Amino acid sequence: MKYHDSETAREVANRVQAFMDDVVLPREREALATGEQITDDEISELWEMAKERNLFAPQMPEEYGGQGLAFRDMLPSFEQVGRSLIGAISIRANAPDEGNMHTLELVGSEEQKKEWLRPLVQGEFSSGFSMTEPMQGGGSDPKMLGTTAKKDGDEWVINGHKWWTTGGKESDFLLVMARTDLDAHPYAGTSIILVPTDTDGVNIVRNISHLGGHDITEREFGHAEIKYENVRVPVENTVGEEGQGFQIAQMRLGGGRLTHCMRYSGMAERSLDIAKAYLSEREGFGEPLANKQALRHRIADAETKLHMARTGVRHAARELDQSEARIEVAMAKVFTANVTNEIIDLAVQCCGANGIGKDLPLAQFYENVRAFRIVDGADEVHRRSIARDAFEDIREEEINHVLRFDPDRRAESSTDE
Ligand SMILES: Cc1cc2nc3c(=O)[nH]c(=O)nc-3n(C[C@H](O)[C@H](O)[C@H](O)COP(=O)(O)OP(=O)(O)OC[C@H]3O[C@@H](n4cnc5c(N)ncnc54)[C@H](O)[C@@H]3O)c2cc1C
Known part of the structure; x- marks a missing residue:
């Protein structure tokens, strides 16, 4: 294509x-x-x-x-x-280093870039992004964020409980989302603070056991539960402007969602390649399985949807270069997440027992891809934004125009002629 x-x-x-x-x-x-x-x-x-x-x-x-x-x-x-x-x-x-590099590059101070960004790019450091919290903290509704950072002289004192911080246990530093002004709306009173992981009070509780994982590498790439207990860092560790945490996170997430879409599209493409190779070689009922119309139609649908997903992501990327492109990104993300889940499931099915065997990467792809419908905003959260935007233009005037026959309008248009 x-x-x-x-x-x-x-x-x-x-x-x-x-x-x-x-x-x-x-x-x-x-x-x-x-x-x-x-x-x-x-x-x-x-x-x-x-x-x-x-x-x-x-x-x-x-x-x-x-x-x-x-x-x-x-x-x-x-x-x-x-x-x-x-x-x-x-x-x-x-991820998450790629997104954190992007954040520091966009809004980090010169000092932060020198001390943290350069070694992060070079692979001397690794990092985590610590936003999601256990009940009743921030998750799909980030306004529920409970972690706080209070100023004490020239230091922040951070307290809170986070989980699902990818790479958190193995990281050298964490970008922590915390409420820094409790009187302001969370969107105006939340900041991102850089916390070196070896700071006193950063207590890594565990890496959470979960479906999938990168067990072909020695390095764990786990998702950490972390308690921040009276963690003190200099106020200069604020990343970007104080109070602008959500706006900065949005900048990080917009591009990050699309790079995730591309990575998962690549995963789906390879899965389809494997499925097509298997079906072409494997014979059953007197012919290669690739000749079975029931399978051919499903492969055709998968190719079509993957193409649509890749096209949608490219469109969103072009829009993102010009504007915030929230709706285009949400559409691309929710569509790609569902299509890649569907395709990898199909590839597993096409390869029979080999689909779940570990000689091929499909089993691990299958485990990994499920999270994509949750991480970076669950499907329902993106649909909520898309629907809000879709209904925005429907005003009373519009409802009348769309639903009812208006004889005056007809008369006007015939006079125009
Ligand atoms: C592999 C993986 C990596 C992650 N990495 C990170 C990370 O590095 N840093 C970090 O901070 N977080 C990370 N997360 C957490 C992730 O961002 C959250 O899981 C996600 O934002 C959803 O929050 P939650 O789990 O609290 O779900 P909840 O908010 O508890 O929602 C539960 C479910 O309810 C449904 N739902 C929610 N809102 C609505 C609604 N308005 N309408 C209808 N249905 C709704 C959705 O189906 C959702 O899945 C990671 C998660 C995973 C799985």
Whole structure:
């Protein structure tokens, strides 16, 4: 399929694809087949190779060691890395570090960029984004955020309870969303504060056991439950403007949702490739299974929906370059999340027992993709925004116009003629 991506975007995505095909996918297949985990040293080797091929951290400016690609130019590369379980990390474009790099680059102070962003891009540091809280704190309704940061002299004192902070246990620092002005509406009184993970009072309770996970790498990539108990950090650790936490998080999430869509589209595309290869080779009832119309129609639907998802994400990315594009991003996210879930489920089905076997990556894709309908805003939350926007234009005048026959209007239009 042609997507009319820019020449730069296509050129880089072709090189990322070659890196995946030549280096990353073979290593992933080996790890899946043997059960031998990919070590941190091997990940560092992959980074060196990515640097030699000018593919390392494509989303970051060159001054921090990235490739300096514009957002729309790097999107197709995210599809390519999504094809492998270790694709994103192999070029340092993995969540949540990628989103945190983006946040610090956009609104971080020069000091924060020097001290935290540069080593984060280089892979010397890793990070977490700590927003979601257990009941009755912030989740789908982020206004319910309960974590507070109070000023004491030139320090913040942070108290709160978070969970599902991806990479939190392994991180060097955390970007923590906290209410900094309890008198203001949460959208005007919440800030993002950078907290080094080894600060006194940052208590990592556990990594939460869950469906899926990256168990082909030595590194855990877990989702941490964390208690912040009288955690003191300098007020200069505020990331961006005080009170603007939600606006900054929205900037982070808008692009982050689309990069997630691209990675999961890549995962779905590889799943379809595997399913089509399996069906073409496997015979049953006197012919290759690929000849069965019942399956062919389902593959056709899957190809169609994946194409629509990829097109929608590209459209949202173009809009995001111009404006906030909240609705386009919400539509792209909810559609891609559902389509990729459906396609990976179909691929598992097409491959029979091999679909759930671990020689192929499908079982792990299947486990991983389920979270995409929840993370970055659950389906229902995006539908809520889309519906609110859809109903916004329906005023009384509009209702009359749409529902009722108006003889005067008819007369007016016939006079015009
Ligand atoms: C793999 C993974 C990684 C994550 N990483 C991070 C991270 O790094 N940092 C972080 O802060 N958080 C992270 N999260 C948390 C994630 O952002 C939240 O799970 C998500 O925002 C939903 O919040 P919740 O779990 O509290 O669900 P709840 O708010 O309890 O909602 C439960 C369900 O109710 C439904 N629902 C909610 N609102 C509505 C509504 N208005 N109308 C109808 N139905 C509704 C939805 O189906 C939703 O799934 C991660 C989650 C997962 C699964």
